[in-house]
Structure formats: C-alpha cells, structure tokens
Amino acid sequence: MKVVTTRAELARARAEVGSLGLVPTMGYLHEGHLSLVRAARGANDAVAVSIFVNPTQFGEGEDFERYPRDPERDLALLAAEGVDLVWTPTVDDVYPPGSATRVSVSGITDVLEGASRPGHFTGVATVVAILLNATRADRAYFGQKDAQQVLVVRRMVEDLAIPTRIVTVPTFREADGLAMSSRNVYLDETQRAGATALVEALRAACREWTAGVRDGDALRAAMTEVLARQPQARPDYVSVADPDSLAELDTVDPTRGALCSLAVRFGTTRLIDNLLLEPEPAPCGNSAGR
Ligand code: PAF
Numbered sequence: 001m002k003v004v005t006t007r008a009e010l011a012r013a014r015a016e017v018g019s020l021g022l023v024p025t026m027g028y029l030h031e032g033h034l035s036l037v038r039a040a041r042g043a044n045d046a047v048a049v050s051i052f053v054n055p056t057q058f059g060e061g062e063d064f065e066r067y068p069r070d071p072e073r074d075l076a077l078l079a080a081e082g083v084d085l086v087w088t089p090t091v092d093d094v095y096p097p098g099s100a101t102r103v104s105v106s107g108i109t110d111v112l113e114g115a116s117r118p119g120h121f122t123g124v125a126t127v128v129a130i131l132l133n134a135t136r137a138d139r140a141y142f143g144q145k146d147a148q149q150v151l152v153v154r155r156m157v158e159d160l161a162i163p164t165r166i167v168t169v170p171t172f173r174e175a176d177g178l179a180m181s182s183r184n185v186y187l188d189e190t191q192r193a194g195a196t197a198l199v200e201a202l203r204a205a206c207r208e209w210t211a212g213v214r215d216g217d218a219l220r221a222a223m224t225e226v227l228a229r230q231p232q233a234r235p236d237y238v239s240v241a242d243p244d245s246l247a248e249l250d251t252v253d254p255t256r257g258a259l260c261s262l263a264v265r266f267g268t269t270r271l272i273d274n275l276l277l278e279p280e281p282a283p284c285g286n287s288a289g290r
Pocket of ligand 1: 024025026052054057124127128146149
C-alpha cells in the first residue's frame with residue numbers, strides 16, 4: 001500500500017495504476033468506510049482512499065478541532081483491506097497558498113443539512129471536486145447515510161463534466177440499527193443507547209408508508225412521536241422530501257417515493273440518518289409499450 005501526501009506524489013502513484021476507485025474519507029475509519037472500500041475493490045483495478053479532515057466544510061463552532069483522528073489505526077485497517085493507494089494531504093496540499101476557488105451548488109443545498117450548516121456543502125463540493133480531479137478517479141464511493149451529500153456531489157460532477165462515476169453504497173449499521181458514523185464516538189453510554197431512536201423513527205415512517213399512508217405530515221408525525229419518547233433526543237429536522245429535489249412533500253407520490261431524513265442532537269453531538277420510501281412499481285397495464 002502506497003501512502004502519499006503531496007499532489008506530485010499522488011500524480012506519480014496514480015500513473016502506475018489502471019482504473020481507480022476512490023473512497024473519500026475524513027479518517028477515523030469504521031466498517032461503513034470499509035464497506036465502501038470493498039465495493040470499490042470489485043469494480044476497479046486499484047482502490048485509493050483519501051484521508052483529509054476538510055476544514056472548509058466545518059462551520060464556526062462545529063467540531064473541526066475535536067473531530068476524531070487516528071491515522072495509524074486508519075492505515076492499518078486500509079492495509080488489511082488490500083487498499084493500493086492512500087492520499088493523506090495536508091491543508092496546503094488540498095488548498096495551496098493562493099487557492100481562491102470554491103464550488104457552490106445551489107438549490108438542493110438550501111434545505112436540511114444545508115439549512116442547518118450554512119456553507120457546509122460548498123466545502124464538501126469544493127473538496128470533492130479537488131479529490132476527484134487530483135486522483136483522476138474512474139469511480140468514487142459515497143455512503144447513502146449522507147444522502148444529501150450524494151445528491152450534491154452528483155449534481156456537481158454532472159455540472160462540471162467531471163468524468164468520475166459516483167457510486168452510492170447502502171448505509172452500514174451497528175447491530176442495533178444505529179448508522180455508523182465517526183461521530184458516534186462522542187456519545188456517552190446513555191446517549192448511545194438512545195441514539196437508536198433515529199433508525200426506529202425512520203422505520204416507523206416506513207411502516208406507515210407500507211400500510212398505505214401517503215400524507216407527508218402523517219409520516220413526519222410518525223417519526224417525531226418516536227423521537228419524543230427519547231428524552232435526550234433534540235430533533236433538528238424531521239423531513240419527508242422528494243428524493244431528487246429535496247422539497248418537503250404534502251403528499252408522497254407513490255410512483256416517486258420519498259426520502260425520510262432526520263438530524264437529532266444528543267447533548268453536543270448531532271447525528272443524521274435517512275431511509276428511502278421506495279416507489280411502488282407502476283401497474284403493468286400502464287406501460288406505453290405492449
Ligand atoms: O463524508 C465525508 O466524510 C466527507 O464529507 C467527504 C466526502 C470525505 C468530504 O470531505
């Protein structure tokens with residue numbers, strides 16, 4: 001496994017391999033990241049992982065300084081997965097002195113995480129554009145847990161004609177359903193036990209959906225009720241939105257489905273999760289052809 005830091009070292013190492021799958025990370029790796037690595041392994045000649053805690057996607061007062069870091073453990077995990085290349089740039093490697101360009105995606109960044117964390121997605125879109133361009137990755141792998149991030153990256157890649165295919169990998173969950181996140185480490189024992197309320201809320205909405213409920217408020221209420229039973233949980237948002245535009249829905253079109261998502265604070269820790277309400281297949285008789 002080759003570990004490189006500068007853009008020049010990266011370019012040299014990149015030139016030595018054929019098709020490349022990139023897993024962009026901020027480190028402090030867990031099974032969720034490794035599931036992205038495994039997905040990349042099957043579809044590319046070589047797998048690269050970037051480890052970079054990107055300062056531009058953290059707002060004032062957020063956890064940039066205390067974001068968990070353990071580079072030695074990360075490298076050992078990646079070596080055990082047979083990763084070919086790891087890029088561990090410094091801030092100056094990613095944003096060289098004089099760097100003045102930011103990538104801003106409008107519309108879908110105004111809501112949900114974008115509304116709660118102003119500037120966050122400009123930081124994400126900018127760093128992902130740099131990571132994709134610098135690695136010249138053929139494919140890049142992102143977790144469905146950050147559903148809005150995936151939409152933003154897909155929009156950015158299409159608009160800027162970046163020739164990397166974006167692959168979404170299902171959310172990796174702990175045995176009790178909690179979505180894996182590097183931030184779970186911030187939770188104390190009681191908060192960790194209560195944090196399953198997120199997935200329980202999403203599953204409650206899914207049960208309503210399966211039972212035929214199509215009213216957006218009723219689906220949101222199903223989630224809010226579950227969260228309300230958890231005294232430590234302070235919901236930031238509870239959303240039932242169009243899976244592409246992220247516009248909140250009054251009524252869910254059964255042929256489009258919806259993205260249920262939520263952000264919930266436990267003390268100073270903010271957790272997010274989501275679940276897609278899958279569209280119903282169109283009735284057979286309605287297709288245009290025979
Ligand atoms: O999802 C993350 O870990 C980060 O947002 C990413 C995509 C690595 C960009 O810094």
